Amino acid sequence: MELTSEQRLDDGVLERGFTLGEVPGILWTPGSAAAPAPLILLGHPGGLRTMYPRLAARARRCAADGFAAATIELPWSGDRPRSAAAEQARADLRRALEAGGPVDDEIVDRLVLPLVDQAVPEWRAALDALLALPGIGGPVGYSGGVIAIGVRLAVVEPRISAAGLFAGSFVPRTVFEEARRVTIPLHVLLQWDDEGNDRQMALDLFDAFGSTEKTLHANTGGHTGVPRFAGEDASRFFARHLR
Amino acid sequence: MELTSEQRLDDGVLERGFTLGEVPGILWTPGSAAAPAPLILLGHPGGLRTMYPRLAARARRCAADGFAAATIELPWSGDRPRSAAAEQARADLRRALEAGGPVDDEIVDRLVLPLVDQAVPEWRAALDALLALPGIGGPVGYSGGVIAIGVRLAVVEPRISAAGLFAGSFVPRTVFEEARRVTIPLHVLLQWDDEGNDRQMALDLFDAFGSTEKTLHANTGGHTGVPRFAGEDASRFFARHLR
Numbered sequence: 001m002e003l004t005s006e007q008r009l010d011d012g013v014l015e016r017g018f019t020l021g022e023v024p025g026i027l028w029t030p031g032s033a034a035a036p037a038p039l040i041l042l043g044h045p046g047g048l049r050t051m052y053p054r055l056a057a058r059a060r061r062c063a064a065d066g067f068a069a070a071t072i073e074l075p076w077s078g079d080r081p082r083s084a085a086a087e088q089a090r091a092d093l094r095r096a097l098e099a100g101g102p103v104d105d106e107i108v109d110r111l112v113l114p115l116v117d118q119a120v121p122e123w124r125a126a127l128d129a130l131l132a133l134p135g136i137g138g139p140v141g142y143s144g145g146v147i148a149i150g151v152r153l154a155v156v157e158p159r160i161s162a163a164g165l166f167a168g169s170f171v172p173r174t175v176f177e178e179a180r181r182v183t184i185p186l187h188v189l190l191q192w193d194d195e196g197n198d199r200q201m202a203l204d205l206f207d208a209f210g211s212t213e214k215t216l217h218a219n220t221g222g223h224t225g226v227p228r229f230a231g232e233d234a235s236r237f238f239a240r241h242l243r
Numbered sequence: 244m245e246l247t248s249e250q251r252l253d254d255g256v257l258e259r260g261f262t263l264g265e266v267p268g269i270l271w272t273p274g275s276a277a278a279p280a281p282l283i284l285l286g287h288p289g290g291l292r293t294m295y296p297r298l299a300a301r302a303r304r305c306a307a308d309g310f311a312a313a314t315i316e317l318p319w320s321g322d323r324p325r326s327a328a329a330e331q332a333r334a335d336l337r338r339a340l341e342a343g344g345p346v347d348d349e350i351v352d353r354l355v356l357p358l359v360d361q362a363v364p365e366w367r368a369a370l371d372a373l374l375a376l377p378g379i380g381g382p383v384g385y386s387g388g389v390i391a392i393g394v395r396l397a398v399v400e401p402r403i404s405a406a407g408l409f410a411g412s413f414v415p416r417t418v419f420e421e422a423r424r425v426t427i428p429l430h431v432l433l434q435w436d437d438e439g440n441d442r443q444m445a446l447d448l449f450d451a452f453g454s455t456e457k458t459l460h461a462n463t464g465g466h467t468g469v470p471r472f473a474g475e476d477a478s479r480f481f482a483r484h485l486r
Contacts (some may be wrong), residue, residue, distance in 0.1 A: 203446065206461070216461040229483065233476060240472065
């Protein structure tokens with residue numbers, strides 16, 4: 001892991017850019033911490049530069065709760081090399097959405113499964129590097145982003161002990177099978193009127209999770225209309241499980 | 244309204260029994276309050292004596308947040324006169340549940356609709372009397388109990404400005420029509436594994452509510468297994484809307 005930039009935000013949070021091989025990322029740590037801070041991995045849909053304001057806001061909130069937060073760029077997004085197959089899948093998705101019909105499972109599979117396969121090892125490598133830094137300890141939470149990545153991480157990465165998932169993206173059928181193997185506490189956020197989201201599929205996925213503690217918070221509003229209090233609920237979920 | 248008993252609980256909360264005509268009730272007020280306290284009406288399934296421990300716990304929590312809380316006995320429950328029709332409907336429901344089949348809409352209608360018709364004017368009369376007492380102001384919230392009563396109250400009683408509903412009881416079809424006319428902020432609690440509850444019906448009812456702000460909190464567990472943090476979420480909902 002190579003640190004590429006460092007700045008102190010106005011609320012004292014230390015923001016550091018890094019690269020891990022070809023993968024850029026950002027780490028935020030609380031201004032003052034007596035003990036190594038728990039870490040929350042911040043998921044997103046890809047495109048660190050575009051997502052930065054929202055990620056930084058989530059990270060400051062983590063820091064206010066005493067947590068470090070980190071994120072990495074997704075494969076084939078932002079400044080990373082493109083993939084012809086991923087571009088094709090995105091174009092096919094766009095066409096299907098514009099046509100107004102349901103989106104073929106086959107397109108969703110082509111769009112999401114390679115992304116999960118490529119991204120998850122990168123997030124795990126980032127976790128190795130982040131947990132080796134002074135000031136960052138466990139436990140680790142995962143929050144938001146592409147839900148299929150969160151599900152896979154929850155299944156395969158034992159260092160993640162709680163996950164906040166956003167049921168707002170396409171879910172390949174195989175993810176339902178993985179969901180049954182998730183056992184960590186889950187906090188699932190659903191925007192009830194999310195235009196691009198299949199609400200019944202989100203409810204079915206929530207039902208499939210194997211976790212003893214799972215909570216669904218559904219709110220009126222579209223994909224980007226998550227109410228402020230819902231963000232606060234998610235913070236409390238992590239505070240309950242990572243402190 | 245006639246006060247029938249008064250005791251100071253160990254946390255300073257003042258608990259007063261009352262009757263309003265033939266209807267017994269309980270009022271809890273915070274030990275110390277600078278201004279008239281907002282009021283939360285505590286719904287329940289009927290049977291004040293049996294429900295007392297849970298109601299008192301909910302009331303203490305309201306008091307800790309600076310709210311008064313009050314409840315009244317439901318028609319044909321507890322020490323109130325029985326109704327032959329209600330007894331028959333309950334017996335028919337029990338038989339239907341024991342037979343393991345779905346419960347006829349006709350039985351649900353006979354069980355719930357007369358209860359709503361009888362109970363709602365009583366709760367409104369209680370509200371008149373309670374708001375006339377010194378130390379109790381507005382705004383007013385309604386919380387829990389038979390969901391069809393909560394829905395009707397939310398529609399017809401303009402003094403209720405926020406409602407926390409528990410999606411854990413039978414819902415007559417006509418309640419869906421009423422739900423569309425609800426416009427106040429709603430916080431709906433659903434126990435995902437509630438044995439005696441139709442989950443899809445609860446989700447459909449949540450969908451039907453006309454409120455711009457509505458939130459569904461679903462948690463793993465059965466009817467009585469509401470996790471502690473879910474109660475805290477509901478308290479925060481009322482704090483947001485009644486303060």
